[in-house]
Amino acid sequence: MIEAYQLTKRYGEKTAVDRLDFTVRPGAVTGFLGPNGAGKSTTMRLIIGLDAPTGGTVTVGGRRYARHAAPLQEVGALLEARAVHPGRTAYAHLMAQAHTHGIPRRRVEEVIELTGLGSVARKRVGAFSLGMGQRLGIAAALLGDPATVILDEPVNGLDPEGVLWIRNLLTDLAAEGRTVFVSSHLMSEISQVADHLIIVGRGRLLADTTVHDLVRQAGGDSVKVASADPGRLREVLAGPGVEITGRAGSEELQVTGLSARTIGIRAAEAGIALFELTPQTVSLEQAFMDITSDAVEYHGSTTLGRRAAGEADATEKSGSAA
Amino acid sequence: MSTVTQAPAPDESPVRSERPVYKVTSWRVLRSEWSKFWSLRSTWITLGLALLFVLAFGLIAAARYASQSEAGRPVEGHFAGATAVSLALFGISFGQLALGVLGVLVTAGEYSTGTIRSTLAAVPRRLPVLWSKAAVLALVALAVGGVGAFVSYKAGSHFLSGTPVALSLSSDGVVRSLLGGGVYLALVGVIGIALGAVLRSVAGGVAVLVAVLLLIPGLVALLPSDWEQDLGPYLPSNAGESMYGLSQSSDALSPGAGLAVLLCWTLLALAGAAYRLMRSDA
Numbered sequence: 001m002i003e004a005y006q007l008t009k010r011y012g013e014k015t016a017v018d019r020l021d022f023t024v025r026p027g028a029v030t031g032f033l034g035p036n037g038a039g040k041s042t043t044m045r046l047i048i049g050l051d052a053p054t055g056g057t058v059t060v061g062g063r064r065y066a067r068h069a070a071p072l073q074e075v076g077a078l079l080e081a082r083a084v085h086p087g088r089t090a091y092a093h094l095m096a097q098a099h100t101h102g103i104p105r106r107r108v109e110e111v112i113e114l115t116g117l118g119s120v121a122r123k124r125v126g127a128f129s130l131g132m133g134q135r136l137g138i139a140a141a142l143l144g145d146p147a148t149v150i151l152d153e154p155v156n157g158l159d160p161e162g163v164l165w166i167r168n169l170l171t172d173l174a175a176e177g178r179t180v181f182v183s184s185h186l187m188s189e190i191s192q193v194a195d196h197l198i199i200v201g202r203g204r205l206l207a208d209t210t211v212h213d214l215v216r217q218a219g220g221d222s223v224k225v226a227s228a229d230p231g232r233l234r235e236v237l238a239g240p241g242v243e244i245t246g247r248a249g250s251e252e253l254q255v256t257g258l259s260a261r262t263i264g265i266r267a268a269e270a271g272i273a274l275f276e277l278t279p280q281t282v283s284l285e286q287a288f289m290d291i292t293s294d295a296v297e298y299h300g301s302t303t304l305g306r307r308a309a310g311e312a313d314a315t316e317k318s319g320s321a322a
Numbered sequence: 323m324s325t326v327t328q329a330p331a332p333d334e335s336p337v338r339s340e341r342p343v344y345k346v347t348s349w350r351v352l353r354s355e356w357s358k359f360w361s362l363r364s365t366w367i368t369l370g371l372a373l374l375f376v377l378a379f380g381l382i383a384a385a386r387y388a389s390q391s392e393a394g395r396p397v398e399g400h401f402a403g404a405t406a407v408s409l410a411l412f413g414i415s416f417g418q419l420a421l422g423v424l425g426v427l428v429t430a431g432e433y434s435t436g437t438i439r440s441t442l443a444a445v446p447r448r449l450p451v452l453w454s455k456a457a458v459l460a461l462v463a464l465a466v467g468g469v470g471a472f473v474s475y476k477a478g479s480h481f482l483s484g485t486p487v488a489l490s491l492s493s494d495g496v497v498r499s500l501l502g503g504g505v506y507l508a509l510v511g512v513i514g515i516a517l518g519a520v521l522r523s524v525a526g527g528v529a530v531l532v533a534v535l536l537l538i539p540g541l542v543a544l545l546p547s548d549w550e551q552d553l554g555p556y557l558p559s560n561a562g563e564s565m566y567g568l569s570q571s572s573d574a575l576s577p578g579a580g581l582a583v584l585l586c587w588t589l590l591a592l593a594g595a596a597y598r599l600m601r602s603d604a
Contacts, residue, residue, distance in 0.1 A: 049446045050439055051603040066446035070344040075443075083439035085362065085431065092361035093440070099354035100444040101344040140440060145341060 001026055001179055002047060002148060006056035009042050009203075016042040018203035019056065024181045024196075026147070029174045031194030032183040035292055039203035040183040041080045044152050048077050060148055072101050072144030078137040080152040086126030090117055090136050093125065097143055107143065115139040116165075130157035138169070148179040155189060167193050187288040201292045214287050222256040225263055226276035236270045237263060251275065348450050355454035359462070364427055369462065372420035372507070373470050379413030380474030381481075388481040406482050406489040407499045407568040410475035414503050414566065415559075417470065418510045418535060421463045425514020426527035428455050429595070433522040433604075442604050452519060452599055456512045456592060463511035468504030475500055495568050495577075502566030502577060509588045510535070513558065516591035520598050535559050555580075558587045 002024040009017040017039040024030045034040050045051045047058050049065040057064070060075050068074045084093050094108045112121045115135040120128065125136065134157060141149060151170075155163045170193045174180045184190045190197070191211050199207040207214070215221065227233045230253050234244050237255060246253035255263060260279045267274050359365055387409055429452075432438040445451050475496075482488045489496055513534070518527040539559050542550055554560055555575045564580035575583060 045603075048443050050442060068446075070346060071446050072444055073341070073344045077443055079439055083436045083443075085435045085437045087362045087364065088358070088437075089361070092357065096354045096358045096361065097440060097444050099357055100346050100350050102347075102350050103344055144344060 001062070002058065002060050002150075002181060003062075004043070004047075004056065004058040007043065007046060007053055007058050008055035009039075009046055009051060010054045015203050017046065017053075020200065020203070020205050022198050022205060022208055024148075024179055024198070026179040027174060027177050028195045029170050029180045029182060029193050030196040030198060031190035032181060032198050032200070033187060033190055033288060034183075034185065034200040034206075036185055037202075038185075038200045038292075040185075040200060041152055042203075043200070044077065044079060044150055044181075044183065047150060048075055050079075070101050070144065072097065072103070073146055074144075075148045075150060076141030076144060076146035077150040078134070078141045078152060078154055080156075082133055082137070084125045084133070084136060084140075087124055089122050089124055090128075090139070091121040093136070094140060094143060097140055101144060103143060107145070111139040111142050114142065131159060131162050134158055134162070138166075146178070148181065149173055150181045152183045153185070154182060155184070163189075187285045191284045199288065199291055206291050211284070214284065217287070222254045222280050223258065223260045223263055224276065224278040224280055225253045225255055225267075225274060226251045227253070227267065227272050227274050229272050232270065233267060233272050236266050236272065254280075346445055346447075346450075348454075351445055351450040352454040352457060354444070355451065355458050359428065359455075359458050362431075364431070365424065368420050368424040368427070369466055372417040372424070372463075373466050375416035375420060376411075376413040376467065376470030376503075376507075377474050377477075379416055380410045380470075380478055383409040383412035384474075384478030384481040387487070388485055391485040391487075404487055405568045406479060406487050407475065407496055409482070409487070410478045410500070411471055411503045411566055413470070413474065414467075414506065417467065417507055418559075419532070421459075421467070421507050421511040422514035422531045422535065423528055424463075425459055425511040425516075426518035426524055426531060428459055429515050429518030430522055430524045430527045431518070433518075434524055438604050448599050449596060452515075452592070452596055456515050459511045459515055460508040464504045464508040466504075467507030468501060471500040471503040498577060499566050499568045502581070505581065506562040506566050506584070509562070509584050510558075512588050513591050516588070516595040519595035520591070522598075556583055558584055561587070 002022075004020050004022050007017055007020040008015070020039075020043060032040050032043070042051065043058075046053050047060060047065060048071075059065075061068070065071055065075060084090075088096075091108070091112065094111065095105070097103075098105070098108050112118055115138055117132065117135055117139060120132060125133065128136065134154065138151070138154065141151065149170075151166075154166050154170075158166065170180050170182060174195075182190065182194065195210060197207065197209050197211060197214060198205070199209070209217070225233065228251070230246055230251055233253065234246075237244060237258060239257075242255065242257035244253055244255050260277050264274065264277055383404075384406075387404055432441060441451055442448055475491075479488065479490075491497060514527065514531055517530050517534075518524070521527045521530065535558065539554070539557050542554050542557060545553065551573050555564065555573060561575060561580040561583035564574040565577050565584060567574070567577075574580070
């Protein structure tokens with residue numbers, strides 16, 4: 001459980017994290033999304049106390065990170081940048097981390113095995129590929145068998161097999177009842193594992209939602225139907241939770257709340273010929289862009305004049321395209 | 323928690339109930355820093371160099387002195403006023419650079435490589451890390467410096483027996499001086515640790531270390547002589563020299579005072595390092 005309350009971090013003039021309020025709950029994967037420079041990494045550094053907040057608080061398991069007797073058992077973190085001396089072997093690095101908590105050698109060997117580092121554990125980390133480095137970072141994060149796992153852009157630089165491995169790992173960790181908090185700047189990546197989403201932009205909280213709600217909010221999964229008799233089809237399909245839109249004089253309808261299969265069956269029962277029946281999945285990526293660009297527009301009218309205005313133009317274009 | 327993928331309850335309890343109890347203690351942090359210290363090649367290289375400097379320079383100095391003395395010429399230059407101890411400790415001024423640099427590497431190296439993030443994630447209270455690093459290096463440098471000084475003295479006496487400077491270990495102040503050499507190297511190492519922690523840059527730390535140990539004494543020598551007499555003895559390197567020198571010149575500090583002054587410098591540097599560590603983001 002991670003709880004942030006009015007969390008703020010300023011570096012001189014720049015506000016990296018701006019009064020963030022959020023809660024990350026156990027038993028689920030929570031995605032932490034935002035464009036580059038949105039303050040995701042800073043927030044994660046604040047959680048584990050590498051940076052001190054300018055204002056507000058963030059706690060893990062009800063306490064500030066530094067107040068835990070065994071921090072590695074409370075939170076395991078993989079941060080964006082490499083945090084290992086290139087001259088040390090993977091094994092020596094993990095062992096040194098383990099010593100601080102009295103974690104036994106057996107557990108070190110366990111995480112090495114778990115992350116598939118067995119063959120390179122005795123090699124110096126400087127020679128590791130990006131993917132191996134990520135695996136070592138994850139091994140270190142899991143070392144203390146932590147109740148909360150924080151991973152900053154974990155799939156960066158991983159091959160497809162590695163990406164799949166991370167995905168399964170995250171799901172498993174959450175299923176074991178742990179709190180899993182994963183950042184990414186790619187919605188496509190996160191939507192495959194995350195249940196809950198915390199979206200930030202320019203250090204501010206833009207949305208605290210679920211993948212399901214986000215889809216619904218963005219227009220949901222609609223189905224495009226073209227038929228000979230759109231008027232009668234509307235009547236046939238109408239019902240609670242079903243929304244139908246269409247232009248007058250057009251054969252096409254947009255239906256949300258019903259699957260393409262149901263629509264087809266009902267139309268057949270009513271004897272209406274369909275010319276087209278196309279499920280239209282809303283792009284989560286698009287929904288994400290809409291949310292984040294809104295924030296940019298908001299900023300544009302208040303503080304960040306010129307730069308935001310340029311991005312607002314881009315938003316209009318993408319808005320009209322959508 | 324109402325979430326999309328609800329954790330199956332039977333899975334959760336075993337994970338929780340079997341969890342071992344870990345705890346961070348000062349002793350464990352020390353253990354961790356000890357293992358980190360020895361798991362880098364740079365440690366072995368710099369320690370090897372330090373030992374080599376102390377031994378090789380001490381032996382060469384003794385051999386040179388002996389050959390000059392045997393030739394019946396009056397001993398001059400570097401060796402005027404030499405003692406068996408000063409010859410044995412001739413390499414200290416080089417050894418101190420190796421150990422000081424090692425100190426800088428131990429702390430600043432963590433910042434330049436990012437290791438500090440792992441370190442502070444494991445020990446978020448931070449200060450135990452600094453104390454442990456200082457303790458590990460002080461202990462090792464004391465051992466290397468002490469062993470180096472005694473071996474250098476023992477091997478040197480081989481050349482020096484029969485010359486006017488020959489001394490035995492039981493002579494007044496010999497053991498104190500040789501131990502003082504080891505203590506000096508240990509404290510310089512700790513100052514290196516503190517400089518690395520304050521500056522967080524290997525290059526910066528080494529530069530300041532060299533300035534403190536070599537440049538500033540040279541600079542102070544250029545000051546008006548009464549200033550020099552007031553300031554000079556209190557510089558770290560000069561205070562150290564009075565600690566491990568067998569005979570003191572009239573304006574130098576006593577060995578005890580030298581140790582006290584050098585300890586003050588070391589604690590001051592450590593205090594600065596502690597302040598920076600606690601107050602700045604990692």
